[in-house]
Amino acid sequence: MNKSFLKGLIRFFRPYLKILVIIAVIASVILLIDKNRNKSETLKKRFVLIQYNDSPLSELSMQGIIDGLQTNGLVRDKDYELKVSNAQGDIATLNLMVDAVVNDKPNLVFITSTPPLQAAAQKIKTIPVVFTVVADPIVAGAGKSFQDHLPNVTGISTLGDYEGMVKWVTKVLPSARVIGTIFSPGESNSVKNMSELKKYAELAGIKLITVPVNSSQEITDAALALASKQPDVICQIVDNLTSASSATIIKIAKDNKIPVFGFVSDQSAKGAVLVVSRDYHQAGVDAVRLALRIINGENPAQIPFEFVSKTNILLNPAAAATYGISFPAELYGLKDVIITK
Amino acid sequence: MSLLIGAVTIGLILALLALGIFISFRIFNFADITAEGSLTLGASISASMIVAGFNPLLATLVALAGGFIAGALTGIIHTKFEINGLLSGILVMTALYSINLHVMGKSNVPLMSESTVITYFEDLAKWLMPGTETMSLFGNSIPAKDIIILASVFVIVSIFGVILYVFFKSNFGTAMRATGNNQQMIRAQGVNTKSMIILGLAVSNALIALSGAVLAQFQGFADVQMGIGMLVWGLASVIIGEALISDKSLGFLITGAIFGSVIFRLLVAVALRIGMNPNDLKLITALFVFIALVLPKILKKNKMKSMEIK
Structure with missing residues (x-):
């Protein structure tokens, strides 16, 4: 009886064989990359920038972040690593990007625009998050006021002047x-x-x-x-x-x-x-200023949201x-x- | 590990979308672009109702009903007014954009501190494993609630998969499938093909709206633009699943759509993982899907060749 049951089971799963093998292969690839990633711990600060889509605003603010880090004396790939992720307008991919951040545990996450801020606020609870190019972080759900906000989230609002x-x-x-x-x-x-x-x-x-x-x-x-x-x-x-x-x-x-x-x-x-x-370039530079305060030991919960300074x-x-x-x-x-x- | 769990969870949530697209694309043979509107409709209805204080389960059910109506509308425009199926979908999708703005009252509704279906799953995790915050799997520690959310979504998708299977195996469902295959033949059998198409598209979009509702609650917000591109991903999932499962009968096609969606998200996760230029993300994703589809065929050919030599 046992044998025929086993045979039936095999017959049932046979058409799935290919697909199950592929899933197993992809899953192990992800896990393998994970393992190697975690081994290569260095003294470099690891930052991630999550963007939702390609727009002049996201490009200007990204350049602002890079310039901001540079003017503070940090050299890319020597003092810090900046991994840029862009969901290219796809909301499901955006969620996976946030998962990848939870996975990698970088020192800090930069966010531009509202949807990534919301996805990050939902899932990232321990890694500091600094947003920019968000018109109204309160409406987005990142806090009750500029002072009273999610403990690991702070950033720059670009509401009009x-x-x-x-x-x-x-x-x-x-x-x-x-x-x-x-x-x-x-x-x-x-x-x-x-x-x-x-x-x-x-x-x-x-x-x-x-x-x-x-x-x-x-x-x-x-x-x-x-x-x-x-x-x-x-x-x-x-x-x-x-x-x-x-x-x-x-x-x-x-x-x-x-x-x-x-x-x-x-x-x-x-x-x-x-x-x-x-000035959206300045919004990136301002975000770096808040980020460096966090890197130097300040608690993001104590850093109020700010308007872009320029x-x-x-x-x-x-x-x-x-x-x-x-x-x-x-x-x-x-x-x-x-x-x- | 969180990425792997997250990718499978998103894949399963969007498997509901793939099932909906399976109905319009495989049963009725046209790509119903209403999907991009009805996914957002499901998200916006459920998010607005949850924020207004309704029970999240009720909100999700109303979202499902909303998708049903949207799909029926596409069907009516297509059959009663004899407008091309693709255009009917475009019309309803376009109209839904404004409707979604009205439903939410704005372009984006956050659900950060609201109780949602997903928080029910988190409570379930606390109840099942009191005191366990993280679990260990293959030497990685992962939050226990993520596993429970994954399992719960899996159960939901399985239930809907079984319902679809039973439905399409029934006399009524068989008539619906025949409508897509051979309209003249089934009309000669006395079946009203118009109402079959209307009902089929309604069921399809109900599933898609459900997918949107669960996605919004999972990611913590609904956005008026979240449906953009979803039709394409859904089609890709259905076709990937079909190509990789060797049996073409109904049950396998349904499970194929589910698996296809999961594989697709896993491939995106790998593309994210290998650390390339962010601008290349979609290029790499397309390449991976291509490889996943072609590789099994090449392997099979090689195998046959080596057998011939023997």
Whole structure:
């Protein structure tokens, strides 16, 4: 009876033979690489950078991290190893990358953008995590406030500089009382950006009028609707929907003689008078500064989240001239001012 | 070791997606791109409901129902309005993007501190092995909860695999399979092929939404872009499984889809492991899949050659 049972078992598993062998081979390859990896313990610091997709933002911040490590006197492959992982937009691969980090136990993990931060926060509990290019780490779930956050996670928020924007509006256009923006209610970042702008505008006694859009086809109508309300200036916030159509908004505003101020550097060349843009390269450098504090023994739980330390101001004098706007001299004197020709 | 466990777990979660794609691709012979929307739909429904305080099991079931409706919609557009199957899928997938934004109210919902189906599995681990934090396997220590999560996901996938098998072996399921094979013949038998396609796609997308719901709870967030590319991975899993299992009957095809998904994720894990330029990840993954498919054939040929010489 035993024999026939065994035979039946073999017959049942026979078609699976090939696939089971392949699975066994791949699994042992992974384990083998693991074993060798763990043996090669050196004095070098091991860092991992996890990115979600390929974008100018992720490239700029990665360069910032590399430059930041260099300016702090660390030489790549001599003092530290930096393994860069990019999920190339695939969320399942992103999860595997986080597993690989748990496996390898590097000294510290760098993260750019929100999805990797969330995947890491879920699985990495003991290795320090430093994020950057995350607009709102609180909404992402990394903490309750900039001070009270997950114990092994800290980093740099790149939320737009709304306080700075309102300041420059009042300096460049002292008579401005009403500003306007188009926003996309379907995007959490858009709603967040709009309410931040509103908060700082109201502190300065300026009213914000808004027009919602739900698809890219509606943007032309929305821009016309906003222009008909005659705001003194349009401060166009950043979201996925409107940033792709910023040229349309700027053109309609120009037809109605309303100047546009923006938050993304590419708006400047498209005719925005003044752009207050976060510096994503600096976001990488700032992340390194926090990382080195952790490497030198500080507890990440005690390091509050920070905003990126550098903001660029892009001026477009040609666009300004068409509205009869002249920039105050103090603007030209600032270090981070870039003139768009 | 965590990577190995993680890869198998993700492979099994996405095996539900592979099973869904198996239905549309192998039974009805078209690549139903609704998958990319319904996976996110499952994730966003379950995540939003869990955040709103509903029971995670209920949330997962509603996600499954959401996928069912999405798939039925594709089927209706395809059969009742006679729009090409691929385009029907594209239409529903496109519409689902906005719907998912509305379901979540934003582009991304975190589930960090919420109780999910996965935390149920973690509690199960505590109950089964009180006091054991880590287990030892082949000389590696691994968190006990990871093993239990893996085992639980395996059980879920097995249950759905068996249900699918029984379903497609029944009279009704056989008629559904015949719809994909030979519409004229089965219509002559008095079967309404239109409702068969609608129901088949609904079941397919229900499974895919379930996969999305479990994935969101496993990784701790739902994101409006998480479905992008999933159809391709699902197709790859189905085809890999088919190529590597020598028996082509229904039961083997179903298990093949599950195994294919696991193999695919393991291959990605190896690609991640060998430490290459990150830009080459997808190139290496494609190469590995190619090798996994071709190598057994080459070995077989060599074996036959050596037998001939004898």
